[in-house]
Structures are given as C-alpha cells and as structure tokens.
Amino acid sequence: MSRPKNNAMRIDGAGRIDRSRPLDFTFNGRRLQGYGGDTLASALLANNVHLVARSFKYHRPRGLLTAGNEEPNALVQLEIRWPRPCSPTTFTSSRAASSITVPAAC
Numbered sequence: 001m002s003r004p005k006n007n008a009m010r011i012d013g014a015g016r017i018d019r020s021r022p023l024d025f026t027f028n029g030r031r032l033q034g035y036g037g038d039t040l041a042s043a044l045l046a047n048n049v050h051l052v053a054r055s056f057k058y059h060r061p062r063g064l065l066t067a068g069n070e071e072p073n074a075l076v077q078l079e080i081r082w083p084r085p086c087s088p089t090t091f092t093s094s095r096a097a098s099s100i101t102v103p104a105a106c
Contacts, residue, residue: 009046017042026099027076040089040100041067041074052076052089066090077101 021036027049034043041064044052052074053062062073067090074089079099 009048015042028101038093040076040092041071044074044089064089 016037017034018036023034023036023038023043025032025034025043027044027047030049032043032047032049034040034046038046045064050063051061052064053076054060055062064074065071069088069091071088071090075086076089076092077100078084078087078092079101
C-alpha cells in the first residue's frame with residue numbers, strides 16, 4: 001500500500017494524533033499537512049522536512065535535535081493574528097498557525 005506524501009515518515013496506527021482532523025499549514029511557502037494532536041516538529045518531520053533553520057553567523061543547516069522545550073535549533077515565526085517570533089516547534093501545536101516562516105535570527 002503506497003502512503004500519501006505527507007505520511008511518508010509516519011507509522012500507521014501509532015502515536016497520539018487524530019488522523020480524522022487534517023490541518024493544512026504553510027512552511028516557508030510550501031503547503032504541508034498535519035493532524036490534530038501534532039506539534040509543528042512532528043508535522044514537519046512527517047512531511048519529510050529536516051532542514052528547519054540555518055545558523056545566524058555561518059548559515060549552517062539546522063534541524064530538529066530534541067523533543068522537548070529545550071530545542072535550540074527549530075525556532076520559527078508563527079503568523080496567527082500577529083507575528084510571533086522564536087516559537088519552538090517541539091511544543092507548538094500545528095493547529096496554532098496557518099503560516100510559518102524561519103526568522104533570520106532568534
């Protein structure tokens with residue numbers, strides 16, 4: 001059975017997400033899909049997005065390193081009603097934002 005592109009990194013029937021509630025969001029101009037219960041980090045990884053940001057000084061690639069609020073690399077700007085910069089992806093709900101961008105520096 002072939003999986004949809006947005007589920008390529010997910011394990012069928014595992015996890016605490018609600019697959020009956022798909023959520024669409026934009027990450028750096030790309031339309032992606034998550035599910036109810038996803039964090040932004042898990043939704044990005046499920047959509048095969050590993051490069052989340054770049055270092056400020058040398059512009060080196062940065063990806064997800066941890067699963068908790070101590071995540072040093074994956075800080076993004078959420079566009080909800082107003083810009084919310086430097087939000088960690090590991091404990092921000094994917095339903096919280098419709099548009100996500102990577103700021104130049106946090």
